Amino acid sequence: MSGPLLTLAGVHTHIGAYHILHGVDMAVPRGQLTMLLGRNGAGKTTTLRTIMGLWRASAGMVTFDGQDITQFATPQIARLKVAYVPENMGIFADLTVKENMLLAATKASHARDIDGQRLNWIFGLFPAVEKFWDYPAGKLSGGQKQMLAVARAIVEPRELLIVDEPSKGLAPSIINNMIDAFSQLKAGGVTILLVEQNINFAKRLGDHVAVMDNGRVVHRGSMAAFAEDDALQQSLMGLTL
Amino acid sequence: MSNTLTASGPAKPAVDFDWKPLLLVPVLALLVLPVIGSPSTWLTLTVAGLAMGMIIFVIASGLTLVFGLMDVLNFGHGVFIALGAFVATTILGVMPGWTASPELWRNLIAVFAAMLVAMAVAGAVGLAFERVLVRPVYGQHLKQILITMGGMIIGEELIKVIWGPQQIPLMLPEGLRGAVIVGDAAIEKFRLLAVLMGGLVFVALAWVLTRTKIGLLIRAGVENSEMVESLGYRIRRLFVAVFVVGSALAGLGGVMWGLYQQTVIPQMGAQVNILIFIVIIIGGLGSTGGALIGALLVGLMANYTGFLAPKVALFSNIALMVAILLWRPRGIYPVANR
Numbered sequence: 001m002s003g004p005l006l007t008l009a010g011v012h013t014h015i016g017a018y019h020i021l022h023g024v025d026m027a028v029p030r031g032q033l034t035m036l037l038g039r040n041g042a043g044k045t046t047t048l049r050t051i052m053g054l055w056r057a058s059a060g061m062v063t064f065d066g067q068d069i070t071q072f073a074t075p076q077i078a079r080l081k082v083a084y085v086p087e088n089m090g091i092f093a094d095l096t097v098k099e100n101m102l103l104a105a106t107k108a109s110h111a112r113d114i115d116g117q118r119l120n121w122i123f124g125l126f127p128a129v130e131k132f133w134d135y136p137a138g139k140l141s142g143g144q145k146q147m148l149a150v151a152r153a154i155v156e157p158r159e160l161l162i163v164d165e166p167s168k169g170l171a172p173s174i175i176n177n178m179i180d181a182f183s184q185l186k187a188g189g190v191t192i193l194l195v196e197q198n199i200n201f202a203k204r205l206g207d208h209v210a211v212m213d214n215g216r217v218v219h220r221g222s223m224a225a226f227a228e229d230d231a232l233q234q235s236l237m238g239l240t241l
Numbered sequence: 242m243s244n245t246l247t248a249s250g251p252a253k254p255a256v257d258f259d260w261k262p263l264l265l266v267p268v269l270a271l272l273v274l275p276v277i278g279s280p281s282t283w284l285t286l287t288v289a290g291l292a293m294g295m296i297i298f299v300i301a302s303g304l305t306l307v308f309g310l311m312d313v314l315n316f317g318h319g320v321f322i323a324l325g326a327f328v329a330t331t332i333l334g335v336m337p338g339w340t341a342s343p344e345l346w347r348n349l350i351a352v353f354a355a356m357l358v359a360m361a362v363a364g365a366v367g368l369a370f371e372r373v374l375v376r377p378v379y380g381q382h383l384k385q386i387l388i389t390m391g392g393m394i395i396g397e398e399l400i401k402v403i404w405g406p407q408q409i410p411l412m413l414p415e416g417l418r419g420a421v422i423v424g425d426a427a428i429e430k431f432r433l434l435a436v437l438m439g440g441l442v443f444v445a446l447a448w449v450l451t452r453t454k455i456g457l458l459i460r461a462g463v464e465n466s467e468m469v470e471s472l473g474y475r476i477r478r479l480f481v482a483v484f485v486v487g488s489a490l491a492g493l494g495g496v497m498w499g500l501y502q503q504t505v506i507p508q509m510g511a512q513v514n515i516l517i518f519i520v521i522i523i524g525g526l527g528s529t530g531g532a533l534i535g536a537l538l539v540g541l542m543a544n545y546t547g548f549l550a551p552k553v554a555l556f557s558n559i560a561l562m563v564a565i566l567l568w569r570p571r572g573i574y575p576v577a578n579r
Contacts, residue, residue: 052471078473090468092461094576102454103461106473109454 003066005030005160005191006051011060013050020046022215023060028160028208033182033192035202035223038212039237044195045087047212048162051193052084053077065159079106080160083153087164087195091145091152093138097129100137104152114155122151125181143174150181160191167198179204203227211236262573266537273545281425286544292432294540295439296501300494300513301520301532302446303487309463309527309576311480313375314382317389318517319510320396321367321488325359325495326505327404330411332358340414348414352434352500359496360489366396367488371481393510400507408506411499435497442490446529459483463527463576516543519558523565525572534573535565 004027013021021043028034036044049055051062053074062070069077078084083104092100098111105114123130126147132140137148146166153161166182167175175198182205186192196202202209206223219226219236226232270287277283304318332355333340339351374392378384413431420427450456458479462469466476498513499505520539524531539558546557565573 054467054471073475074467074470075473075475078471084471086468086471090465090471092464092468094464095457095461099457099461103457103469104472 004028005065007063009061011050011057011062013046013055014058015055020215024217026210026217026220028191028193030191031189032207033186033205034208035206036193036195036210037202037237042212043215044212045164048164048195081158082160083158085149085153085163089145089149091137091149095137096134097137097148098133100148100152101155104155126151143170146170158190161185162193164195165197166194167201175201262534265534269538269541276549284426285428286548288428288432290541290544291537292435293543294537295436296494296497297516297520297539298439298533298536299442300491301517301536302529303490304517305521305524305527305532306459306483307487308521310459310483314385315389316386317393318491319514320393321363321491322495322498322513323400323507323510324366325363325492326499326509327400328359328362329355329496329499330409330505343415345416348416351414356493356496359492363492364485364489367485371484397507408504411503411505413500431500435501438497443533519562523562523572525575527576528574531572531574
């Protein structure tokens with residue numbers, strides 16, 4: 001099927017009495033990496049959570065692969081091969097690294113049932129996952145937890161990978177690992193939607209960009225064009241790439 | 242694809258188990274030994290306390306998971322205890338030939354039959370309880386407290402309608418009466434059975450929680466249910482299953498509690514409820530290991546203070562809970578981040 005893998009059309013989201021999203025319109029093209037940028041409080045995380053069904057859209061439509069998923073429950077959306085890494089990484093601190101990975105491998109009953117070839121590929125991307133396989137995940141450093149969170153999200157083949165601020169608080173060397181991982185995933189045909197504050201990270205990886213402000217998407221286009229337009233960056237985000 | 246890993250010997254974690262809480266039970270038991278004076282009396286009280294603790298653990302183990310997994314405050318858990326005990330009076334009542342037999346195996350079959358039926362009935366009622374009362378109030382703590390307490394009151398009244406409002410004796414089968422003499426100490430046979438049953442329930446729960454994918458999901462769900470859903474699992478279904486199992490375990494605990502007290506009343510669930518909540522708070526929300534230690538401490542404390550200072554016994558477990566929370570404000574082994 002051609003056309004975008006994911007679209008949001010006029011999506012509004014309320015959280016309690018607060019109206020957070022005011023009609024978000026955006027499209028995530030297949031097999032490419034879309035960066036969702038914006039100032040703090042612009043509505044980026046709310047957009048991701050609305051896509052995942054963790055907060056219900058009060059109006060508008062979310063479509064995945066041509067299917068209206070607006071009213072789908074979160075597990076239904078995840079089973080469409082949509083993986084989500086939240087801003088807090090969602091690591092199960094009391095479980096081991098192995099158990100965290102096993103949970104994400106929905107078809108595996110035991111760690112030995114996880115696709116070995118894919119696991120080796122993940123170990124190559126994120127050596128810490130293999131090194132600390134039997135450790136409680138809560139004992140990992142922040143960077144190692146982020147690696148585990150992304151590794152867990154890709155332990156099974158995915159159509160869409162949604163990650164909220166993957167580079168937040170990471171050392172430059174680990175950021176490079178992340179960039180390698182996302183590049184390889186993109187090369188493998190996985191569609192990726194990233195929320196990011198690290199502009200250099202965004203510039204190196206992004207194919208497309210959507211910029212949010214006050215609960216709306218205020219700019220859409222190619223990342224390359226956005227990166228070259230200082231005036232646009234300044235007006236939308238108050239910063240320069 | 243191959244299932245062979247190229248992992249070149251993953252690093253093994255350093256032993257980092259929090260063992261200090263495990264010392265609480267033996268330390269408490271040994272501390273009171275010189276105060277009691279007589280070793281035989283101490284042994285009798287200790288076994289009685291362990292038996293009581295194991296029964297409370299059986300009842301509390303399901304509730305702590307319900308608390309931890311879905312953040313549901315179920316104040317109606319006690320109704321399943323009473324229901325289990327009353328079902329047992331009926332089942333044992335229709336098996337007089339088995340309960341009066343001098344042969345122990347026939348007695349045990351009668352008791353196990355009563356336990357199984359009580360678990361089935363309590364589990365089925367638990368399913369209805371969750372569907373009708375708990376489901377509409379997810380995420381609303383005040384309403385959960387009110388509606389589950391209301392459910393317990395209705396349950397108690399229904400028990401009165403079926404079995405009558407009066408106290409009903411629940412006599413031990415012939416072979417479980419009396420005591421085993423160890424030195425100068427008399428240890429009641431049923432208490433040994435209660436310790437054994439509690440131990441079996443703990444081992445079974447520990448096995449499920451640590452060795453199966455369902456157990457992994459439960460442990461993960463206790464920690465972060467939203468993330469479990471984001472991985473594609475329907476946490477609500479898991480919760481219903483845990484609720485039903487928890488209700489069934491409360492029914493089993495009710496049979497054991499009734500046999501321990503040898504009498505049942507419709508309000509017994511509400512009475513035991515207080516102890517269960519103390520145990521869950523001491524143990525830490527969502528922790529079965531914590532619930533076991535908490536239950537044993539509560540059982541021992543109740544028996545020791547009941548012997549040494551009966552007037553203090555009424556609030557001794559509250560004092561125990563306060564002391565534990567001063568040491569560890571989130572309980573012994575907290576799992577749920579609430």
